[in-house]
Amino acid sequence: MNIRIKVKHLVLFVLLPLSLLSVLAIVRPSFGAKESAEALTRAASAAARAELLQKLDASTGSARMELIRKEVIDPANAVPAYWFNVYAGGSMSQVNPAGTEAEVSPLLPEDRIKLLEEYIRNGSADIWLRNAVKQLVYEYDVRGNKDNEADKAIAAALKRFSSNSSAARELTLIRAERALNAGKFKEAEELLRQSEFPVQYNAAELDAKTAWLKGRLLFAQGKGSEALRLVNSALEKYRKDWADIEAEYQTADSSLQGENPPATGPGSSQDRKPAGPEHGVSSTEEQLISLQTRLQTAVAMGFNGPATITGTLTKSDGTPVARAGIFLRAESDLYHSVYYDSEPYQIVTDDEGHFQFSGVIPGFYQIQLGLSFEQIDGWTWPAQSDDWIEVKPGDQLTENIMLQPLLELKSPVNSQVLTGSAVKFKWEAVKEASYYSLSTTVIDGGGSFSTVVRQRIADNQVTIPADELYNSGGFSTGSSGEGWQSVYPSSLLGFANPDSRLSWSIDAYDGQGHVITRSNGYRLNEETVGNLPFFYLKSRTLTAADQLVVDRKLEQALEAYRRDYDANPQDAHALKMLIHLMLAKYSDTKDAGLEDEAMALLRKLVELRPDVNYAFSLADYYYDRSDWENYSKYYAQYLKLNGEEPNVYGRSLNATALMLQGRLDEAREQLAISMKEDPSHRFVGSYLAAELAAGQPLSSVLKLAERYPEHMFSQGGYTWPLLILKLQAERAGQPEAFDQLLSEKLAAYVKGQHEALEQWTREGNPSALKAFIQAVLEVG
Amino acid sequence: MDREREAIRRQLEEELHPLTFTGHARVLRQTHPPALRARLSAFWNKELEIPLGPLGVAAAILVTGAVLFYAPHIGTKEQQSVQMPRQRELIESGGNTYWKDVYEQAVKQHEH
Numbered sequence: 010m011n012i013r014i015k016v017k018h019l020v021l022f023v024l025l026p027l028s029l030l031s032v033l034a035i036v037r038p039s040f041g042a043k044e045s046a047e048a049l050t051r052a053a054s055a056a057a058r059a060e061l062l063q064k065l066d067a068s069t070g071s072a073r074m075e076l077i078r079k080e081v082i083d084p085a086n087a088v089p090a091y092w093f094n095v096y097a098g099g100s101m102s103q104v105n106p107a108g109t110e111a112e113v114s115p116l117l118p119e120d121r122i123k124l125l126e127e128y129i130r131n132g133s134a135d136i137w138l139r140n141a142v143k144q145l146v147y148e149y150d151v152r153g154n155k156d157n158e159a160d161k162a163i164a165a166a167l168k169r170f171s172s173n174s175s176a177a178r179e180l181t182l183i184r185a186e187r188a189l190n191a192g193k194f195k196e197a198e199e200l201l202r203q204s205e206f207p208v209q210y211n212a213a214e215l216d217a218k219t220a221w222l223k224g225r226l227l228f229a230q231g232k233g234s235e236a237l238r239l240v241n242s243a244l245e246k247y248r249k250d251w252a253d254i255e256a257e258y259q260t261a262d263s264s265l266q267g268e269n270p271p272a273t274g275p276g277s278s279q280d281r282k283p284a285g286p287e288h289g290v291s292s293t294e295e296q297l298i299s300l301q302t303r304l305q306t307a308v309a310m311g312f313n314g315p316a317t318i319t320g321t322l323t324k325s326d327g328t329p330v331a332r333a334g335i336f337l338r339a340e341s342d343l344y345h346s347v348y349y350d351s352e353p354y355q356i357v358t359d360d361e362g363h364f365q366f367s368g369v370i371p372g373f374y375q376i377q378l379g380l381s382f383e384q385i386d387g388w389t390w391p392a393q394s395d396d397w398i399e400v401k402p403g404d405q406l407t408e409n410i411m412l413q414p415l416l417e418l419k420s421p422v423n424s425q426v427l428t429g430s431a432v433k434f435k436w437e438a439v440k441e442a443s444y445y446s447l448s449t450t451v452i453d454g455g456g457s458f459s460t461v462v463r464q465r466i467a468d469n470q471v472t473i474p475a476d477e478l479y480n481s482g483g484f485s486t487g488s489s490g491e492g493w494q495s496v497y498p499s500s501l502l503g504f505a506n507p508d509s510r511l512s513w514s515i516d517a518y519d520g521q522g523h524v525i526t527r528s529n530g531y532r533l534n535e536e537t538v539g540n541l542p543f544f545y546l547k548s549r550t551l552t553a554a555d556q557l558v559v560d561r562k563l564e565q566a567l568e569a570y571r572r573d574y575d576a577n578p579q580d581a582h583a584l585k586m587l588i589h590l591m592l593a594k595y596s597d598t599k600d601a602g603l604e605d606e607a608m609a610l611l612r613k614l615v616e617l618r619p620d621v622n623y624a625f626s627l628a629d630y631y632y633d634r635s636d637w638e639n640y641s642k643y644y645a646q647y648l649k650l651n652g653e654e655p656n657v658y659g660r661s662l663n664a665t666a667l668m669l670q671g672r673l674d675e676a677r678e679q680l681a682i683s684m685k686e687d688p689s690h691r692f693v694g695s696y697l698a699a700e701l702a703a704g705q706p707l708s709s710v711l712k713l714a715e716r717y718p719e720h721m722f723s724q725g726g727y728t729w730p731l732l733i734l735k736l737q738a739e740r741a742g743q744p745e746a747f748d749q750l751l752s753e754k755l756a757a758y759v760k761g762q763h764e765a766l767e768q769w770t771r772e773g774n775p776s777a778l779k780a781f782i783q784a785v786l787e788v789g
Numbered sequence: 790m791d792r793e794r795e796a797i798r799r800q801l802e803e804e805l806h807p808l809t810f811t812g813h814a815r816v817l818r819q820t821h822p823p824a825l826r827a828r829l830s831a832f833w834n835k836e837l838e839i840p841l842g843p844l845g846v847a848a849a850i851l852v853t854g855a856v857l858f859y860a861p862h863i864g865t866k867e868q869q870s871v872q873m874p875r876q877r878e879l880i881e882s883g884g885n886t887y888w889k890d891v892y893e894q895a896v897k898q899h900e901h
Contacts, residue, residue: 011838011839011840011841012838012839012841012844013836013837013838013839014836014837014839015833015834015835015836015837016832016833016834016835016836016837017833017834019837104879104886423898423899424896424899448884450883450884512882512883512884514883514884528884529883529884529885530885530886531885531886532885532886532887532891533886533887533888533891534888534891535891535894535895538887538891538892538895541882541883541895541896541899542883542884542885543883
């Protein structure tokens with residue numbers, strides 16, 4: 010059988026569609042895979058949404074409320090509000106991969122809002138209604154909280170509860186907190202007044218929460234000392250209340266368990282037992298302690314009013330990042346991770362990425378972000394640990410946050426094997442970058458060892474000789490902490506092990522020394538994975554001694570290197586490894602003879618293979634021994650090898666060395682430069698001591714202490730100002746006697762009589778001067 | 790005279806009888822060549838006769854091939870979109886954070 014077809018029909022209906030299909034298949038082989046996977050997910054979620062909405066439409070009355078509770082409120086309650094996949098900040102980052110397990114609701118925010126509103130109108134007045142209110146308020150905040158709809162919703166929900174119930178009090182406190190955070194202090198005061206009624210359940214938690222809000226409000230109204238007194242007594246009462254409850258629990262029989270009082274946070278309401286002495290510190294107690302700490306510092310510094318911080322979170326292409334968490338975290342709170350839904354300053358960004366905090370107690374803060382995997386994928390927030398926001402009374406600060414695209418590495422990447430005598434690193438140029446720094450990590454079976462290989466690279470490529478890579482990291486070591494034999498081979502051999510997998514990364518800096526972007530970050534899909542930052546350097550082979558290191562026979566390796574070096578005094582590698590092993594052993598055994606021997610060998614190595622790390626190690630060694638002649642020799646060599654400019658640590662160390670040599674003015678000059686260069690202000694104590702020793706008055710030294718905060722001690726950035734303030738107070742009694750004692754002790758410090766001073770600070774009655782000198786002695 | 794001419798004409802007709810002139814079209818094409826458009830149109834409207842048997846076999850082979858090639862992909866994709874969120878694991882490597890499955894795929898591409 011034949012068919013008859015005109016040419017035009019053949020082309021139009023057969024050949025054209027066929028060729029179109031094949032072109033699609035060839036040009037975009039992934040087209041089908043990707044788009045359809047996403048389309049499938051989208052379609053599935055749309056179908057699930059339609060099905061759920063239909064199910065809801067079909068039900069009425071209490072069955073409908075039950076359905077909303079089960080399908081809308083319950084799933085969202087499984088994760089607390091302000092819970093994010095990734096928490097990012099300068100001092101800390103945290104991942105919650107568990108989030109991927111959580112059910113993702115197919116409902117859109119507008120569906121949820123409608124259903125929650127309905128539940129609040131018609132659902133039964135119980136804990137689920139309270140949870141529904143909290144969820145609704147969160148959704149309102151995300152969409153911008155127009156006309157303060159969130160507060161109106163809470164006020165409306167309040168009418169559903171009996172006026173003296175625990176839930177009514179809790180909701181009133183939420184209103185008060187929202188008013189306080191919005192800077193409406195009068196309204197917050199009125200709401201706090203309304204919340205003061207006795208309740209049967211959860212009284213201790215609610216009392217504590219009330220005090221926490223009142224303390225903040227009092228401070229915001231300029232009554233700092235009153236706020237501190239209130240928080241002190243509230244904390245005492247809270248601890249006593251729980252001790253009483255705990256005692257009751259221990260004596261009472263198990264029938265009491267049904268009345269287990271719900272805690273305040275939604276995250277804590279289901280699974281957390283009431284906090285008693287053996288349960289550690291509850292989040293409520295932590296909150297009160299944190300507030301107490303911040304109030305103490307603010308009162309001591311004489312701060313008497315709150316501040317406001319506003320900003321927007323965007324990507325560098327201008328897209329606002331909505332539904333992201335912004336946490337303003339006080340210096341004293343940075344040691345712990347972000348609390349779910351109980352941070353003092355937490356907010357979720359609206360559609361424009363906007364956020365605002367009011368009533369902020371002055372102090373040092375850092376911002377941390379809460380982001381979803383989708384938001385952070387391929388992007389980075391280049392915050393650094395030294396990025397502090399100094400909030401002063403009455404400040405109205407703007408802190409705009411911008412996510413930056415990760416920069417891409419070009420070569421060597423993807424496990425490339427290199428054999429040359431140098432490695433040429435290349436990466437994507439970053440607009441506005443003044444310079445880059447290159448870090449590497451050596452990965453072997455026993456662990457990994459990271460080091461910054463080059464800083465201040467002007468170009469987006471650099472060639473580094475293999476020898477320099479072998480020396481990178483100096484003589485530092487990493488171990489599992491079980492004696493010196495447990496030192497990781499990766500930290501000893503580093504790049505010299507041709508079998509080690511190596512990885513590298515780049516940070517791009519602007520002219521002010523701030524990181525603009527980096528190569529390391531979240532790379533979660535095929536497009537953002539980019540080049541893998543791995544390569545192998547197989548320019549040399551392992552010697553027999555090296556193999557002993559790999560096999561973790563370090564004692565034998567040490568002897569083998571010694572033999573190699575004796576046989577060939579020009580063998581720089583054997584000499585370097587010998588010294589490295591000796592120093593690793595010394596750091597464990599503290600056998601001073603070993604260190605001296607290693608340093609004598611290092612003097613030979615630095616001649617054989619002049620390296621900046623070696624020269625600095627020698628300078629540091631002679632600094633500790635006040636051997637100024639040798640110190641100066643090696644510091645000079647270090648400077649020469651480092652391009653005639655010391656790094657920030659080198660400059661500060663040299664400044665102290667100058668001071669100890671009696672060259673006070675030169676030391677002050679170097680310390681002044683170091684303060685500007687080093688954002689950590691690690692040596693500010695030495696600087697203040699040098700200024701005082703040079704006869705500067707306490708008032709001008711106080712200004713320096715405030716200008717260069719150091720964030721390492723318990724009182725953080727205010728440690729040194731507070732020490733100076735106490736010196737001023739102590740001086741006020743007997744100025745002449747104080748001045749004489751101060752200059753006497755500073756003279757001893759400058760002369761290096763540290764042990765005698767140390768002893769003096771511990772003898773007799775404590776004083777502000779002793780505390781100051783003690784702190785100065787701990788600098789470095 | 791006329792009769793003679795008539796006789797010759799008849800004889801000629803008789804002799805030429807088996808021959809017919811079929812070159813009209815060719816002559817016309819040479820004297821009046823058709824426009825390109827007309828030629829294209831002619832080709833466009835030309836009718837082809839295609840035997841159905843071989844065509845059917847070719848089509849069957851194509852369809853089977855396509856189904857065999859795409860079917861497993863479609864299947865796994867559906868499964869992945871349902872299962873992946875639960876099974877995925879984050880790993881940190883070379884200072885980056887990856888989904889394990891994406892990372893392993895990338896490594897497979899490059900590792901020797």
